[in-house]
């Protein structure tokens with residue numbers, strides 16, 4: 001699992017029990033996971049189709065830094081499935097786990113459409129993503 005963005009929990013993110021509000025965390029997850037999936041699928045035109053079981057394992061408090069881990073666990077023709085874990089950056093303690101988040105790529109008419117990784121195995125997609133990353137880094141460095 002690779003960890004991407006980080007957020008610092010602030011007073012406005014808390015629930016009445018002074019813990020990170022679950023709805024706020026889910027909103028961050030949806031946006032971060034959509035960006036991750038959009039990069040994999042090669043399009044910003046995507047929607048969240050499904051979020052599977054969400055397990056709030058532990059809580060976060062004001063001042064904690066939380067970080068978001070994502071991994072592609074399923075590739076379809078128009079959909080891509082992502083597993084997500086959010087942990088406390090300082091303690092590495094797991095905060096929430098979302099088993100599967102399914103994103104669907106849409107065409108200009110809002111209909112499901114094949115994405116860049118359609119039909120690939122997880123291993124093929126991993127190799128291509130790594131290659132794309134290296135090309136991008138090479139471009140930025142030159």
Ligand SMILES: CCCCCCCCCCCCCCCC(=O)SCCNC(=O)CCNC(=O)[C@H](O)C(C)(C)COP(=O)(O)OP(=O)(O)OC[C@H]1O[C@@H](n2cnc3c(N)ncnc32)[C@H](O)[C@@H]1OP(=O)(O)O
Nearest residue numbers: 034035038039042043044047048050076077078079104112
């Ligand atoms: C260039 C790079 C830049 C990247 C930079 C990215 C930036 C990106 C920033 C975005 C940041 C904000 C992102 C916010 C994301 C929202 O907030 S989205 C808003 C909430 N979601 C919605 O409004 C979606 C509403 N639902 C729908 O519109 C329709 O259900 C959908 C999604 C179009 C699907 O329609 P449908 O009739 O079910 O379509 P169907 O052809 O049957 O299925 C399509 C695919 O979904 C799968 N599917 C359908 N139902 C299910 C199910 N229950 N379970 C699992 N899979 C299912 C199917 O298997 C199929 O997959 P494939 O087999 O083709 O792979």
